[in-house]
Amino acid sequence: MFLVAVIKQYERAVIFRLGRYIGTRQPGLTFLIPILDHGIRVDMREMVIDEPAQSSITKDNAIVDIDYVVYMRLVDAEAAVINVQDYVGAVRNLATTTLRSVIGEMTVEQVLSERDAINQRLEQKLSEVTIRWGVEVKAVEIREVSPQHDIQNAMTRLLTADRTKRALVTESEGDRQAAINRAEGSKQASILEAEGDKEAQILRAEGGRQASILNAEGFSIGLQRIYETAARVDQNTMALQYLDMMRSLGQGPSTKWIIPMDLANAAAPLASALAGMAGRNGPPAGTTGGPPAS
Numbered sequence: 088m089f090l091v092a093v094i095k096q097y098e099r100a101v102i103f104r105l106g107r108y109i110g111t112r113q114p115g116l117t118f119l120i121p122i123l124d125h126g127i128r129v130d131m132r133e134m135v136i137d138e139p140a141q142s143s144i145t146k147d148n149a150i151v152d153i154d155y156v157v158y159m160r161l162v163d164a165e166a167a168v169i170n171v172q173d174y175v176g177a178v179r180n181l182a183t184t185t186l187r188s189v190i191g192e193m194t195v196e197q198v199l200s201e202r203d204a205i206n207q208r209l210e211q212k213l214s215e216v217t218i219r220w221g222v223e224v225k226a227v228e229i230r231e232v233s234p235q236h237d238i239q240n241a242m243t244r245l246l247t248a249d250r251t252k253r254a255l256v257t258e259s260e261g262d263r264q265a266a267i268n269r270a271e272g273s274k275q276a277s278i279l280e281a282e283g284d285k286e287a288q289i290l291r292a293e294g295g296r297q298a299s300i301l302n303a304e305g306f307s308i309g310l311q312r313i314y315e316t317a318a319r320v321d322q323n324t325m326a327l328q329y330l331d332m333m334r335s336l337g338q339g340p341s342t343k344w345i346i347p348m349d350l351a352n353a354a355a356p357l358a359s360a361l362a363g364m365a366g367r368n369g370p371p372a373g374t375t376g377g378p379p380a381s
Contacts, residue, residue: 090119092126099164100126111164127168133160133225136179140233143190145198149238153190153198154231157182157213163221171220178217182227185212195234195242202229 093116094100100112103125112126119126136159140152159178161167167174189208190198198205209227217224234242 090121090124092117092119094128097130097132098128099131099161100128101164101168102126108165108169129161129164129167131161131164133158134175136175136182138179138183140231141183141186143187145190145193145195147194149195150235151190151195151198151238152231152233153186153229154233155182155186155209155227155229157227158225159217159222160225161221162223166219166221174217174220174222177220178213178222178224181216182209182213185209188212195238199232199234199242202232205229 092100092112094112094114096114098114100117102109102112102117102119104120104123106125109124117126136157138155138157140154142150142152144150157178161174171177186205186209189205189212193201193205206227206229210224213224213227
């Protein structure tokens with residue numbers, strides 16, 4: 088007589104005959120010999136282990152409560168039945184102890200800020216062990232991390248102090264940058280002003296030099312013209328100028344004159360010219376050529 092069993096699509100049946108494993112039945116009808124055969128059904132669907140919050144101690148001796156879930160599925164029905172008594176309980180206990188081990192290597196700040204890293208480490212450590220149970224860990228997700236109240240208060244104060252420090256640093260950095268910008272602007276203004284003064288002085292010096300050159304050229308031209316005019320003046324003209332000077336002196340109130348010796352030399356040509364003119368014109372009317380009467 089045979090016992091007929093129906094194996095569902097998501098199930099597998101691990102069959103033992105007289106206590107010895109003889110095979111794993113696939114979905115469909117399965118025939119078993121009563122008393123001799125014994126079958127164990129296993130569910131091959133993905134399972135979720137929802138653990139309550141577990142208390143763990145961090146590296147800096149802070150107590151945190153961690154709520155997490157484990158996603159797993161059977162990949163080897165034979166190993167799940169033969170190699171472990173209760174694969175679900177085994178995975179649950181292994182996940183709890185592994186979580187505490189991982190949290191013990193991290194500080195409370197890291198636990199709060201590195202959830203993805205914790206999930207990956209838990210998944211890796213669990214997979215290394217559960218593979219021999221025929222269980223594949225798909226994912227480990229931490230849903231909530233709750234430090235104790237005193238730690239939360241301390242972290243709140245620390246966060247406030249850190250934000251205040253960053254605000255002060257940002258403000259001081261802004262003030263420093265503003266001071267640098269103002270100093271740079273003053274520097275550029277001073278440089279531009281100095282360059283302007285330099286250009287003005289150069290232009291003034293250039294103008295003075297050009298004026299001096301023009302004055303010198305004008306003076307040189309004046310001297311040249313005086314020299315050319317003086318070269319055209321003859322000795323008679325000079326003598327007439329001396330006589331005119333004597334006339335001016337005679338009209339003055341002074342009774343004593345100091346006459347340069349060169350005046351006679353200058354007047355000599357004029358006297359000769361006058362004498363020549365008298366010889367050509369003859370003696371004046373009413374006079375004779377003889378010596379004057381005594």
